[in-house]
Amino acid sequence: MPAPLTLQQLGAATREAFTALLEGTYEHSPWIAAKAWEARPFSTLAALKHALVTAVREGGREAQLALIRAHPELAGKAMVAGTLTAESTHEQGRAGLAQCTPGEFARIQQLNAAYNARFGFPFILAVRGPRGEGLSRQQIIAAFERRLCNPPDFEFAEALRNIHRIAEIRLAEKFGEAPALGNQVWDWAEQLAAHSEPPWSERGELTVTYLSDAHRAVAQRLAHWMRAECGFDEVGIDAVGNVVGVYHGQDRDARRLMTGSHYDTVRNAGKYDGRLGILVAMACVRELARAGRRLPFGIEVIGFAEEEGQRYKATFLGSGALVGEFDPAWLEQQDADGITMRAAMEHAGLCVADIGRLARDPSRYLGFIEVHIEQGPVLNALDLPLGIVTSINGGARFQGEIVGMASHAGTTPMGQRRDAAAAAAELVLFMERRGAAAPDLVATVGMLEVPGASTNVVPGRCRFSLDIRATTDAVRDACLRDVLAELDALCARRGVSHRVDETMRVPAAPSDPAWQARWEQAVQQLGLPLHRMPSGAGHDAMKMHARLPQAMLFVRGENAGISHNPLESSTSHDTELAVQAMQRLIDQLATEMP
Numbered sequence: 001m002p003a004p005l006t007l008q009q010l011g012a013a014t015r016e017a018f019t020a021l022l023e024g025t026y027e028h029s030p031w032i033a034a035k036a037w038e039a040r041p042f043s044t045l046a047a048l049k050h051a052l053v054t055a056v057r058e059g060g061r062e063a064q065l066a067l068i069r070a071h072p073e074l075a076g077k078a079m080v081a082g083t084l085t086a087e088s089t090h091e092q093g094r095a096g097l098a099q100c101t102p103g104e105f106a107r108i109q110q111l112n113a114a115y116n117a118r119f120g121f122p123f124i125l126a127v128r129g130p131r132g133e134g135l136s137r138q139q140i141i142a143a144f145e146r147r148l149c150n151p152p153d154f155e156f157a158e159a160l161r162n163i164h165r166i167a168e169i170r171l172a173e174k175f176g177e178a179p180a181l182g183n184q185v186w187d188w189a190e191q192l193a194a195h196s197e198p199p200w201s202e203r204g205e206l207t208v209t210y211l212s213d214a215h216r217a218v219a220q221r222l223a224h225w226m227r228a229e230c231g232f233d234e235v236g237i238d239a240v241g242n243v244v245g246v247y248h249g250q251d252r253d254a255r256r257l258m259t260g261s262h263y264d265t266v267r268n269a270g271k272y273d274g275r276l277g278i279l280v281a282m283a284c285v286r287e288l289a290r291a292g293r294r295l296p297f298g299i300e301v302i303g304f305a306e307e308e309g310q311r312y313k314a315t316f317l318g319s320g321a322l323v324g325e326f327d328p329a330w331l332e333q334q335d336a337d338g339i340t341m342r343a344a345m346e347h348a349g350l351c352v353a354d355i356g357r358l359a360r361d362p363s364r365y366l367g368f369i370e371v372h373i374e375q376g377p378v379l380n381a382l383d384l385p386l387g388i389v390t391s392i393n394g395g396a397r398f399q400g401e402i403v404g405m406a407s408h409a410g411t412t413p414m415g416q417r418r419d420a421a422a423a424a425a426e427l428v429l430f431m432e433r434r435g436a437a438a439p440d441l442v443a444t445v446g447m448l449e450v451p452g453a454s455t456n457v458v459p460g461r462c463r464f465s466l467d468i469r470a471t472t473d474a475v476r477d478a479c480l481r482d483v484l485a486e487l488d489a490l491c492a493r494r495g496v497s498h499r500v501d502e503t504m505r506v507p508a509a510p511s512d513p514a515w516q517a518r519w520e521q522a523v524q525q526l527g528l529p530l531h532r533m534p535s536g537a538g539h540d541a542m543k544m545h546a547r548l549p550q551a552m553l554f555v556r557g558e559n560a561g562i563s564h565n566p567l568e569s570s571t572s573h574d575t576e577l578a579v580q581a582m583q584r585l586i587d588q589l590a591t592e593m594p
Contacts, residue, residue: 004176011041024087025167028070047527053383068121068159075108094134095127111144126165130571182576185279193271208265209311211344222303231289239354240321241305247285249298256298258368262307270568277371278303296593311335319543324359368544370552375563379556385574389552392535392542393469394508400500406460418495421459430486440471471534509542512549522584
C-alpha cells in the first residue's frame with residue numbers, strides 16, 4: 001500500500017509529476033490534473049477538489065463528452081472481460097456488480113443499450129454512494145431507470161456530477177482521509193429515518209408529523225445521543241416537543257450561541273431537511289466534549305419539534321414558541337382525524353401551561369445559526385458543496401376555492417359553462433407569468449382539487465393553494481396584489497365566485513452581516529470559493545430572526561438538489577465540510593470574545 005499523498009507533495013511537484021500522482025482520479029483523463037496543476041498551492045483537500053472540478057468546467061463540451069465516454073458501462077463488456085481500470089474494478093466490485101443474478105445482469109444490459117441509444121454516452125453513477133460504502137444492485141438499477149427519463153442536457157450534467165463524486169472518493173483514498181464526522185452525521189440521519197408513520201413506514205417511506213409515535217421516537221433518540229454520545233451538560237424536551245441540549249461555556253452563566261433545525265418531515269420525505277442542522281451541531285459539541293474544551297460562551301442546540309405544517313395548519317410551532325409567537329388558539333386546531341393539538345400534546349406528556357415560559361431572553365444569547373440542506377439545484381449546478389445564505393425569502397400562503405356550477409359535460413355549451421377548474425387553470429398560468437417577472441420571486445399553485453370530480457361533469461368547484469415568496473416583503477406583496485386582482489377579474493369574466501383565506505405570512509429575514517461574515521470566513525478557511533444566495537424555502541432561522549441575529553449555511557444536495565422527496569441526499573464528504581465550517585465559526589467566535 002503506497003504512502004498517502006500530501007498537499008505538500010503536490011505543491012512541490014512538476015506538472016508531469018503532479019499529473020502522475022493523481023493518475024486514475026479521473027478515468028483516462030490526465031488533462032484534468034495537468035490543468036489543475038496551474039492552481040497550486042492547495043491549502044486544503046477541498047481546494048484541490050475544486051481546482052479539478054474547475055478544470056472540467058472550463059474544458060468545454062467536447063472535452064467533457066470525452067471524459068464521460070472514457071468511463072466503462074456498469075457491469076458491461078469491460079467488466080466481463082476484466083479490462084476495467086483498477087479503480088473501476090474496485091468500485092463496481094464494492095457495489096456487487098460482479099455478483100449480479102442473471103436477471104439483474106440482463107436488465108442492466110438492457111438499460112445500458114437504451115441509455116446509450118438515447119444519450120450517446122455511457123451511464124455514469126458513483127456506485128460507492130453518498131456514504132462511500134457502495135450502493136446495492138437494486139439502488140443502481142432504480143437510478144438507471146429513473147435517469148433514463150431525464151432530458152439530455154440535464155443527464156449530461158448529472159453524468160459529470162457523478163464523475164466528480166467518483167473522483168472525490170478516489171482522492172480521499174489517495175490521501176488516506178476519511179470523512180469521519182460526515183460519516184457520523186450520515187449514520188445518525190439513517191438511524192433517525194428508521195422511525196416513520198404508517199402507512200408510509202410499510203412502504204419504506206419517511207413521514208414524521210408533529211407528535212406522532214414516530215415523531216416522539218425521534219425526539220427520544222436525539223435526546224439520548226445528546227446525553228450519551230455527545231456530552232451535553234443539560235438535555236430535555238420542552239413543552240412543545242423541542243429537544244434542547246446545552247453545552248456550558250467556561251462560565252455556566254455565559255451567553256450562548258443557539259443553533260439547530262427541525263426534526264419533523266413532510267410526507268414521503270427525504271432524510272436531511274432540517275435534521276442535518278441538528279446533527280451537524282451535535283457533532284461539533286461532541287468534538288468539544290471529547291477534547292474537554294470549554295468556550296467563552298455556551299452552545300444551545302435545538303431540535304425544533306415542528307416546522308413543516310403537516311399535521312396542523314400552524315407552522316413553526318417549535319421556533320415560534322421560543323420567540324413568544326405561539327398562538328394559544330392553535331391548541332384547538334384539529335388534524336385529519338379530529339384530534340386537537342391540545343389533546344395531542346397532552347397525550348405526548350407535554351405541559352401546555354408551560355408553553356408561554358419558553359420564550360428566550362435575547363440578552364442571554366449571541367445569535368442563531370443554522371445549517372440546512374439547500375433544497376434546490378443551485379449549488380449542485382455550480383459544483384460547490386457549501387453556500388452562504390444572504391436572506392430567507394418572505395412568504396405568504398393561501399387556501400382558496402372557486403365556485404361555479406356543476407353541469408353535464410355533454411349538454412352544456414362551451415359558451416355557457418361556469419367551469420371552476422378552467423378558472424383555476426387560468427389563475428395557475430397567471431401565477432407562473434407573474435412569478436417570472438421579477439428576480440428572486442416565485443409564485444406557485446401547489447394544490448388543485450376538484451371535489452367529487454367526474455369525467456362527464458363540468459367542475460363546479462375547485463380548491464387551490466397559493467404560495468408566493470420573495471427576498472423582500474415589498475416584492476412579495478406586489479405580486480400578491482396582482483394575483484388577487486387577476487383572480488377577481490377572471491372570476492367576474494367567467495361568472496364564478498371565489499374565496500381566499502390566508503394561512504401564513506412571514507417576513508423576509510436578511511442575514512445579519514456579522515454572522516454572515518463569520519460563515520464566509522469559515523468557508524474560505526476550507527479553501528472553497530464563496531457563493532452567496534437567497535433561500536427560497538422557509539426555515540426556523542426566519543422565526544428566530546424576530547429575536548436574534550441569524551445567518552445560515554447551505555449544504556449541497558445530490559440528485560440536482562431535490563428535496564421534500566425520498567431522493568433528497570447529501571454525501572458524507574459535503575457533510576464533513578459543513579461540520580468543519582461550523583467548527584471554524586465556533587473557533588472564530590471564541591477568539592472574538594473577551
